[in-house]
Amino acid sequence: MANVVVVGSQWGDEGKGKIVDWLSEQADVVVRFQGGHNAGHTLVIGDNVYKLSLLPSGIVRGKLSVIGNGVVLDPRAFVAEVKKLKEQGVSVTPEALRIAENTPLILSLHQDLDRLRESATDGTKIGTTGRGIGPAYEDKVGRRAIRLMDLADLSALRPKIARLLNHHNALRRGTGQSEIDPEALYQELADIAPQVLPFMDDVGALLDKERKAGSRILFEGAQGALLDIDHGTYPYVTSSNTVAGQAAVGSGLGPGALDYVLGITKAYTTRVGEGPFPTELTDETGRLIGERGREFGTVTGRARRCGWFDAALVRQTIRTSGITGIALTKLDILDGFETIKVCVRYELDGREIDYLPASQAAQARVKPIYEEIEGWRETTAKARSWADLPAQAIKYVRRIEELIGAPVAVLSTSPDRDDTILVQNPFQV
Structure with a gap:
């Protein structure tokens, strides 16, 4: 049995909530390892919608949930989120949730x-x-x-x-x-x-004990790898390491505890806030993608910037996070487009490059080089097997796999957790 790290492979908002919830049902322990209450996960379970900002997703499934030392904890926001969940029928007790004793506080x-x-x-x-x-x-x-x-x-x-x-x-x-x-x-x-204080614990020792006992541990990241303080689009990044390696550092375990890295990847690209976005669409197409995808932030309600899929960026994330496989989400949002563009590399000052440079000035000058892929008229929404997908949609997925150099392990075709095509279960590698 593997321990799994879930990270966003873009700028966040890739649809981690549904995938993490699906995985947390199989896990014994769910761990938040970085960030604070600036990250939002929306979980839809039956008729209930849970919007979490700080608590691990496993808490609504009754799984042992852990906030690691890599998180910064606002104690007032914590108390408020616990109260809100209680009003929705979820009791958060010290038996169900542990917080690392060395977690820094937000004041x-x-x-x-x-x-x-x-x-x-x-x-x-x-x-x-x-x-x-x-x-x-x-x-x-x-x-x-x-x-x-x-x-x-x-x-x-x-x-x-x-x-x-x-x-x-x-x-x-x-x-x-x-x-x-x-x-x-x-x-x-x-x-x-x-x-x-009743939730405080030495979570490194707790997780080591759980690991040795054979528990399945799910490490839940916030934001996306392109917002990493070291490997993201600096300075327009968050203040923590969001790549998969932080799962070990931010929970008190060594890297040997991480077996499989699942990169949550949207079938197009979005970004909230400032910063470079080579494939951003400011036209009617971008507006249409945003409307179809309901691209508004869980925490802030801000409209997300939308653009075509950027394979060059995801390739970088696969390297920096050591991603084993991806969960491709929101494929159904692309239904009905006559053609779909995918960025395969960039032009910078008259030459072609296959990566986004670290320089802020260079990032502002890159121009996407697109490959056009034929779209599909049929719907992919609620597909639960490859046989349910239009042939051209399958070609799009396969082409993305080729361009990013990683397989699709999970394909999501709607917010409903059952509308998922499983290729490889990360817990069973």
Whole structure:
């Protein structure tokens, strides 16, 4: 039995919710290993729709769920999401959910700083959700973060708050903001502590025990690999590593615990926020894809930018995440197009290249080189076997496999979890 890592192979929003839910039903343990409550997963189970931002998807399936140390945790958002799930009939108990003791916390001051930077007029707008994720990771790397375990020893918390505020109050003074009162921050943390501390655990040891006992572990990524802080379209990226290797680092296990990497890949391309997007369509076709695909963010409600499938980008993600196979989603959105374009490489300053360069300036200058593929008139929606698909749709899928250098393990043809064509079960490699 394999342990599986699920990552988005584009800029996120690839339809991970459905695939992760399908896999979590087979898993024993589900782990979130990076990001914060800026990521959204929509799960449709029967007549119930669950919108999760922080909690692992397995929580609605009654599976042991884990928030790893690679996540930054907003304790107020956590409490609010637990309450919302309870209202939908899902009880989140310490027996069902564990949070790494060394998980850094997102505080209100992080959100203040995030929003302040996004409202600046100096050209640094990144397009963040304003939820404090970036500043919280900065404090983690700066070795001044307040971590979950710190709430268990309130007597030692004040000196840590003072160290944190030495940094943040200087920033606030420099931007004309009022300083944070250390006692107010202490009280904020002391008040929330009893609501989150019962979930605290040494999750690295917990997961190692589960692995040795033969449990199936599903590592659930947020965002997409092209938003990775190292390997994404910097600086228009998130603040954590989103590639598959982070599943080990962000959960307290070694890389040997990762057996299969499933890359969730949309049959076209979307992006939220700022940054380069070589295949973006700003015409009627792009609008039509967005409407058909209901391309609006789960967390923010922002309309997503839409474009043709970019094989050059996905090839890079397959390399940086070591993707074993892909789950191709939303094929049905392309039904009815006379021709469909796929970007196979780029033109940069008069020469052809087969990768997206790391330079921000070069990324802005690349032009997509397209291959045109004949479309299909028949519907692919709700197909559950290859026999249900139009021949030309199968050709499109096969051509994508050739261009990206990875097989399609799962094909999704609607948001309904049963409308799935399984080629290879990642848990059974």
